[in-house]
Amino acid sequence: xxxxxxxxxxDENHEMTTLIETLLQxxxxxxxxxxxxxxxxxxxxxxxxxxxxxxxxxRQSEVSRQAAILNALAAPVALLDTKGIILxxxxxxxxxxxxxxxxxxxxxxxxxxxxxxxxxxGDGSSEAHLIAKGIRSVxxxxxxxxSIEYRCPSPKEQVWFLLTVxxxxxxxxxxxxxxxxNISERKKLEEQLRTAHKMEAVGQLAGGVAHDFNNLIGxxxxxxxxxxxxxxxxxxxxxxxxxxxxAGRRAAALTHQLLVFSRQQVLEPKxxxxxxxxxxxxxxxxxxxGEHIELTTSLARDLASVRADQGHIEQVIMNLAVxxxxxxxxxxxxxxxxxxxxxxxxxxxGHNQVFPGSFIMLAVTDTGIGMDAGTQSxxxxxxxTTKEQGKGPxxxxxxxxxxxxxxxxxxxxxxxxxxxxTFKIYLPRVQGGTEKEQRNIGTKKLVRGxxxxxxxxxxxxLNKLTGEMLQESGYRVLKASNGxxxxxxxxRYEGTIHLLLTDVVMPKMGGPALAKxxxxxxxxxxxxxxxxxxxxxxxxQELAESGSGLLQxxxxxDTLTRKAREILDTLR
Amino acid sequence: xxxxxxKNVTFKFTLYIAGDTVNSWQAVSNLTSICKIHLPxxxxxxxxxxxxxxxxxxxxxxxxxxxxxxxSPTPVGRVIGTLNQALPVLQALGIGISNP
Numbered sequence: 001x002x003x004x005x006x007x008x009x010x011d012e013n014h015e016m017t018t019l020i021e022t023l024l025q026x027x028x029x030x031x032x033x034x035x036x037x038x039x040x041x042x043x044x045x046x047x048x049x050x051x052x053x054x055x056x057x058x059r060q061s062e063v064s065r066q067a068a069i070l071n072a073l074a075a076p077v078a079l080l081d082t083k084g085i086i087l088x089x090x091x092x093x094x095x096x097x098x099x100x101x102x103x104x105x106x107x108x109x110x111x112x113x114x115x116x117x118x119x120x121x122g123d124g125s126s127e128a129h130l131i132a133k134g135i136r137s138v139x140x141x142x143x144x145x146x147s148i149e150y151r152c153p154s155p156k157e158q159v160w161f162l163l164t165v166x167x168x169x170x171x172x173x174x175x176x177x178x179x180x181x182n183i184s185e186r187k188k189l190e191e192q193l194r195t196a197h198k199m200e201a202v203g204q205l206a207g208g209v210a211h212d213f214n215n216l217i218g219x220x221x222x223x224x225x226x227x228x229x230x231x232x233x234x235x236x237x238x239x240x241x242x243x244x245x246x247a248g249r250r251a252a253a254l255t256h257q258l259l260v261f262s263r264q265q266v267l268e269p270k271x272x273x274x275x276x277x278x279x280x281x282x283x284x285x286x287x288x289x290g291e292h293i294e295l296t297t298s299l300a301r302d303l304a305s306v307r308a309d310q311g312h313i314e315q316v317i318m319n320l321a322v323x324x325x326x327x328x329x330x331x332x333x334x335x336x337x338x339x340x341x342x343x344x345x346x347x348x349x350g351h352n353q354v355f356p357g358s359f360i361m362l363a364v365t366d367t368g369i370g371m372d373a374g375t376q377s378x379x380x381x382x383x384x385t386t387k388e389q390g391k392g393p394x395x396x397x398x399x400x401x402x403x404x405x406x407x408x409x410x411x412x413x414x415x416x417x418x419x420x421x422t423f424k425i426y427l428p429r430v431q432g433g434t435e436k437e438q439r440n441i442g443t444k445k446l447v448r449g450x451x452x453x454x455x456x457x458x459x460x461x462l463n464k465l466t467g468e469m470l471q472e473s474g475y476r477v478l479k480a481s482n483g484x485x486x487x488x489x490x491x492r493y494e495g496t497i498h499l500l501l502t503d504v505v506m507p508k509m510g511g512p513a514l515a516k517x518x519x520x521x522x523x524x525x526x527x528x529x530x531x532x533x534x535x536x537x538x539x540x541q542e543l544a545e546s547g548s549g550l551l552q553x554x555x556x557x558d559t560l561t562r563k564a565r566e567i568l569d570t571l572r
Numbered sequence: 573x574x575x576x577x578x579k580n581v582t583f584k585f586t587l588y589i590a591g592d593t594v595n596s597w598q599a600v601s602n603l604t605s606i607c608k609i610h611l612p613x614x615x616x617x618x619x620x621x622x623x624x625x626x627x628x629x630x631x632x633x634x635x636x637x638x639x640x641x642x643x644s645p646t647p648v649g650r651v652i653g654t655l656n657q658a659l660p661v662l663q664a665l666g667i668g669i670s671n672p
Contacts, residue, residue, distance in 0.1 A: 037653035039593040061592030
């Protein structure tokens with residue numbers, strides 16, 4: 001055959017026409033012979049000839065295979081040519097466009113996506129312009145890929161997308177693949193995790209501060225009481241000291257709340273039924289929230305038990321009720337509900353801090369002013385408050401958070417401005433019957449004693465104060481500032497030591513190690529720990545559960561002497 | 573129906589097809605069902621796409637697709653088309669069958 005430059009002669013044209021005619025006849029005859037069941041024929045050199053229709057079938061099958069792959073993707077995908085014109089889109093892209101209510105040019109096949117992004121105005125336009133720039137850089141070969149996380153300016157809810165642009169190269173044409181992946185769920189989890197980390201950090205800080213304050217407040221209250229005891233009631237200084245003591249007790253209550261928040265408070269966990277606690281509190285709550293608020297309870301009949309500190313749970317309910325009251329200044333409805341709930345693996349996976357299992361839910365719902373997302377993200381921080389100054393230090397929900405976390409549970413809040421708020425508290429379900437809470441309502445009369453107490457406390461002023469409190473009550477006191485020193489004193493002292501009163505965490509040798517050694521040397525000696533906070537909360541938890549006495553700092557002289565008496569009077 | 577002859581004999585087929593065309597996939601589907609019904613557990617099928625592997629087609633002297641070749645047991649048998657009727661296919665390949 002001649003090259004394309006020289007046209008074929010008339011003879012050659014005639015020959016070609018004959019050949020084509022023969023070819024067509026051959027093809028038709030082959031189809032007849034094989035009843036149309038053959039796709040290809042090959043020559044003896046192995047060259048394959050596609051029969052009529054086969055080429056189209058192959059093209060169609062390739063197209064539908066690509067479409068099937070693209071449509072299987074949950075993410076919206078579009079293929080662009082070098083100018084930004086959309087060549088094809090998948091089903092998710094079509095749904096995406098209609099769900100976002102994006103209409104008009106830019107989202108349909110054949111229209112220019114770059115123009116659509118570049119002409120964006122208003123909300124989200126800066127991201128759209130960045131996207132256009134990224135696509136241009138990929139199309140122009142300046143970048144191998146481009147990605148950006150952006151928030152979709154959707155009126156309904158916050159939707160986050162990850163947009164990726166990758167080059168499209170094939171033999172005939174170049175372009176780019178644009179994909180939007182919905183990452184809202186991931187963003188939500190990241191936010192939850194960030195909040196959890198923040199709360200953890202704030203908790204540690206608050207706990208550390210509260211520990212130091214605890215000791216200081218203990219000294220203030222202790223010496224205040226000692227002075228007051230020396231003064232006659234008629235003395236003008238008596239009332240002034242009383243004011244010092246009142247302020248000290250308020251400060252102690254605040255540090256107590258901080259310790260609860262930071263989960264460094266020693267718990268007295270018992271098996272409880274939340275229904276009985278709610279019913280008990282029902283008598284007191286109407287007075288707390290006021291007559292303008294209607295209080296209703298909806299309690300699950302077969303509610304299972306939880307293991308928690310009763311005082312904590314009461315405080316949680318009270319704090320939530322007070323918040324609900326403050327959210328409904330014009331009145332409204334406060335509902336307290338309980339229920340048995342189950343979280344499966346699937347639910348837990350989608351919620352940070354949630355683990356699968358059986359839980360008891362306690363929900364407190366108000367019909368008040370509600371909260372926006374910004375407020376909700378900060379409500380559990382200590383000292384964060386939306387109330388006007390003087391209406392509380394902002395520890396209520398921080399305390400709720402800490403108490404619930406320390407009991408192995410978690411807390412959720414659902415709220416919208418103008419539509420009220422629901423707090424849902426989930427505590428792990430336990431087996432077994434409930435234990436009755438015993439409350440000691442002691443008399444104010446000072447309890448005295450004459451026994452010998454070995455007092456071990458590293459905080460110097462607290463050591464001095466506790467010693468004085470005990471001496472004032474008639475006890476003989478031997479003082480040590482750490483475990484090693486206490487052992488030496490014990491070796492030198494020939495008489496009986498009736499009680500070891502020791503701090504838990506101390507330099508050189510801590511309380512538990514000391515107690516263990518002295519138990520061998522002086523088996524008759526009783527043991528009482530003092531602790532407010534510990535860097536190793538587990539240690540104190542074990543002590544509390546082991547049955548040894550535990551005195552929470554800060555303590556008053558009355559609590560100290562009463563507890564010391566109680567321990568001394570128990571039979572081994 | 574069961575194949576006549578030795579019990580442990582395995583029928584080795586090679587089916588030559590051309591991409592995703594209708595005739596090719598009909599042949600694959602028909603051959604598979606013929607084997608499942610008439611030669612259960614006694615067959616092996618190899619698929620060769622002549623568009624991807626033209627050298628193999630040349631070596632095996634394939635002039636059209638779909639083409640089925642039975643390489644073993646000998647003698648070698650060859651059938652062209654979609655294999656839409658079981659009996660002529662089995663006869664053409666020299667596979668005798670008996671009623672169960």
